[in-house]
Amino acid sequence: AQSVTQLGSHVSVSEGALVLLRCNYSSSVPPYLFWYVQYPNQGLQLLLKYTSAATLVKGINGFEAEFKKSETSFHLTKPSAHMSDAAEYFCAVSVTAGNMLTFGGGTRLMVKP
Amino acid sequence: SAVISQKPSRDICQRGTSLTIQCQVDSQVTMMFWYRQQPGQSLTLIATANQGSEATYESGFVIDKFPISRPNLTFSTLTVSNMSPEDSSIYLCSVVGGGGQPQHFGDGTRLSIL
Numbered sequence: 001a002q003s004v005t006q007l008g009s010h011v012s013v014s015e016g017a018l019v020l021l022r023c024n025y026s027s028s029v030p031p032y033l034f035w036y037v038q039y040p041n042q043g044l045q046l047l048l049k050y051t052s053a054a055t056l057v058k059g060i061n062g063f064e065a066e067f068k069k070s071e072t073s074f075h076l077t078k079p080s081a082h083m084s085d086a087a088e089y090f091c092a093v094s095v096t097a098g099n100m101l102t103f104g105g106g107t108r109l110m111v112k113p
Numbered sequence: 114s115a116v117i118s119q120k121p122s123r124d125i126c127q128r129g130t131s132l133t134i135q136c137q138v139d140s141q142v143t144m145m146f147w148y149r150q151q152p153g154q155s156l157t158l159i160a161t162a163n164q165g166s167e168a169t170y171e172s173g174f175v176i177d178k179f180p181i182s183r184p185n186l187t188f189s190t191l192t193v194s195n196m197s198p199e200d201s202s203i204y205l206c207s208v209v210g211g212g213g214q215p216q217h218f219g220d221g222t223r224l225s226i227l
Contacts, residue, residue, distance in 0.1 A: 034215055043119075043205055044156075044218040051213065090155060098144055098209035101216055103155045 002027045002093045004104035012110040019078040021107045023065075023091035026072065031093045033074045034101065035065055038088040047089075050074060061085070086111045115140050119206050119219035126196055126226050133192045134222045136206030141186035144209035146216065147179070151202045159204075162189040196226045 007022040025031055032051050036044040048059025055067040065076045074091060088108050092101040116139040126132050136145065145162040160168040160181055168181035183189040193200050205221040 032215075036218070041223075043117075043220040044207075046114075046215055046217065049215050096213075098211065098214060098216065100146060100158050100161060101156075101207075103157075105155045 002102045004091050004093050004102055006091050006104035006107050008107055010108045013081045014112045015083055016080050019081045021076040021089050023074045024072055025093045027093055029095050034092045035076050036090045081111045083111050114217045115208055115210055117219035119222055123223035128197055130196055131192055131194045133190050134204055136189045138187045138208050142208040143211040145189045146207045147191045148205045149202045198226045201226045
């Protein structure tokens, strides 16, 4: 069975500051890991995915995430926050790339001017 | 990636009624899923919609409450039956195109029960 824990249900940063959203996973098999973003009144948009290739994954909108097996983590970062990054972010795990997803609780990112 | 159209985008329904949500994809996909997102919460998988056969439901979800159809590789419906205020949620369809592709989501159906 898989599970995902996102530390911090709310994160607030200033515009231009580093964004760090934390995700830890538990999986009985090598995991496939994903970050999705949900803007208000919209569905989920895929930011990036880890599928056992490079451990540092680059995604859209300047986001990247690093897979650390020893720490069972897949934290999402962005060097400089923009106001348009304000949204809900979800980390998710699955046993294969196209299988059912188990989601973390989500982190709401707020960006202050 | 596939273009996913979900209808309706939102609805307000009366207690005890049923609503059918449609998910249409512009290309054939291998997998289709239905998720529920309760207010302020994360997403929970309701079921996997299987083409030409009964859906596979997750623990806590039953066919009588959430009947699902998937008549072909581009279309699926989810019905929320005998609705109560506790069913007020966002219901999202997701699809997988195959070949190791990740899931892509529709914009969701925002459902409120009075």
